[in-house]
Amino acid sequence: MHVRPIDPATASVSVHVHMEDPESLCGKAQPTMVVKGHKGWSLLEVAMANGINIEHACGGVCACSTCHVYIEKGEDQISESTEAEEDRVEEAPGLQRNSRLSCQCMIKGDGPIHMRVPSWNRNAVKEDAH
Numbered sequence: 001m002h003v004r005p006i007d008p009a010t011a012s013v014s015v016h017v018h019m020e021d022p023e024s025l026c027g028k029a030q031p032t033m034v035v036k037g038h039k040g041w042s043l044l045e046v047a048m049a050n051g052i053n054i055e056h057a058c059g060g061v062c063a064c065s066t067c068h069v070y071i072e073k074g075e076d077q078i079s080e081s082t083e084a085e086e087d088r089v090e091e092a093p094g095l096q097r098n099s100r101l102s103c104q105c106m107i108k109g110d111g112p113i114h115m116r117v118p119s120w121n122r123n124a125v126k127e128d129a130h
């Protein structure tokens, strides 16, 4: 997946990101961040473009469950889950009713969207050194 750069002048959707392990996910002791995104972008793209390191082992093609997040508010502001996503997210640890794969959550409304990134999300898959 290609993470597109966000132009702050045109980004208009507010995404509130709550992080259980902020220092590992964004390098700051800041448990909540409000970042900007665009309609049509995935929540994974918004997070990555704003320095929040959500694991995404398959590159955002719905072939893993490492980008698992919880949508705490604004589920009507993002695309509905597909059958393929539902099948994948069931493999994620800590499954809840509000579990989603962030790479599959496309922003469709004006926000706000509240997303929680669990600490086990990061570094779920590591490549061995070659």
Ligand code: FES
Pocket (backbone or CB within 6 Å): 055, 056, 057, 058, 059, 060, 061, 062, 063, 064, 065, 066, 067, 088, 101, 102, 103, 104
């Ligand atoms: S990055 Fe693999 S399903 Fe989202």
